[in-house]
Amino acid sequence: MPARGSVHYGTTRIDYSIRPATRKTLAIHVFPDGTVVTDTPRTATVDEIAAKVKSRGAWVLKQQRIFAAYPPAIPARRYVSGEEVRYLGRQYRLKLLVGHERSAKLKGAHLEVTLLAQDGADVAKKLVDAWLRDRADAIFHSLVGSCLERTSGMGVKTVPEWRMLRMRKRWGSCTNSGTIILNPELVAAPKDCIEYVIFHELCHLRVRNHSAAFYRLLSRVVPKWEHLRMKLNRAVELRLEY
Structure with a gap:
């Protein structure tokens, strides 16, 4: 063939x-x-x-x-000033500074990363990755709870256990024991796309597979899920099927 x-x-x-x-x-x-x-x-x-x-x-x-119709995916980061960093669907510029204490913070349209004089791109990468992961943890924690409240009719009564894991092929998954796993790369996506992934995994607490019954449930919870899936896959640089 x-x-x-x-x-x-x-x-x-x-x-x-x-x-x-x-x-x-x-x-x-x-x-x-x-x-x-x-x-x-x-x-x-x-x-x-x-x-x-x-x-x-x-x-x-x-x-x-x-x-x-969506903007093209960004190339791999080199961790230099002026480079684009995506956070919650918005584009920020990386601004590298030299100081006496390492730090990373969002300021206006920039993600400001302060390095020591001897630091290189590897340290900048660690600081950027740590900042994004910390923000992902806080945002996911908030959204898992709020998404659950909006799906009260599904029968899931308590906030499920969840954790973050960088995955090459998925934005999220749900284990057999009911633990939701979220890819920290999601923090680059718009909030509604992150919510879509969380809703997707919450639906798996009721229907474990991707059967017609699962997609009926997902469509009831997120009527525009197909649009959000496309928006997500285009908004973030990973090329994933979800």
């Missing part, structure tokens, strides 16, 4: 990658950079894959237009 394919939807050509998967049905993913990937059963033929992508052509083009 070829690794790539293409179809025409109207006058627009849709290129896609074919990714063999151990699943019974074909799934189509549109990523923030506009690329299209199919998770394809190993028994599917080239013609079947093309037909499925074409049948979803309107949806694929819609997702690409939505992603294109």
Whole structure:
């Protein structure tokens, strides 16, 4: 089976990658950079894959237009003055200062990081990361409680245990024991996107899988969840499926 394919939807050509998967049905993913990937059963033929992508052509083009409307993801940080730092959906500029005590604080449109004279980019990175993680901890703590209050009809009575963990593939997860795990990178996203991830995981306390029942519950709690998911994946530099 070829690794790539293409179809025409109207006058627009849709290129896609074919990714063999151990699943019974074909799934189509549109990523923030506009690329299209199919998770394809190993028994599917080239013609079947093309037909499925074409049948979803309107949806694929819609997702690409939505992603294109958001600003591009930022490159990896170098921790130099003038560099962009995203926090709660807003863009701030990193401002490196030299002083007698290391610190990091938000001041106006800048994240001011004070270094000792001998410090380099590695120390600046540690200070920025620590500041963002501290803010993430405080914000997540507040939002987990407020989101739970807004989902009182779900039957979750007490604030669940939660913790932060940097993850490469997910914004959040829910363990079998009911612990919610949140990616600290979320602190770069707008507040409504963070709430979406928390609501997503709260729904998993009732429905553990991603079945139709789960998405019915999520749609009741967050009617515009698909829009928020796209906004999140475009707003933050990680390229994740969620």
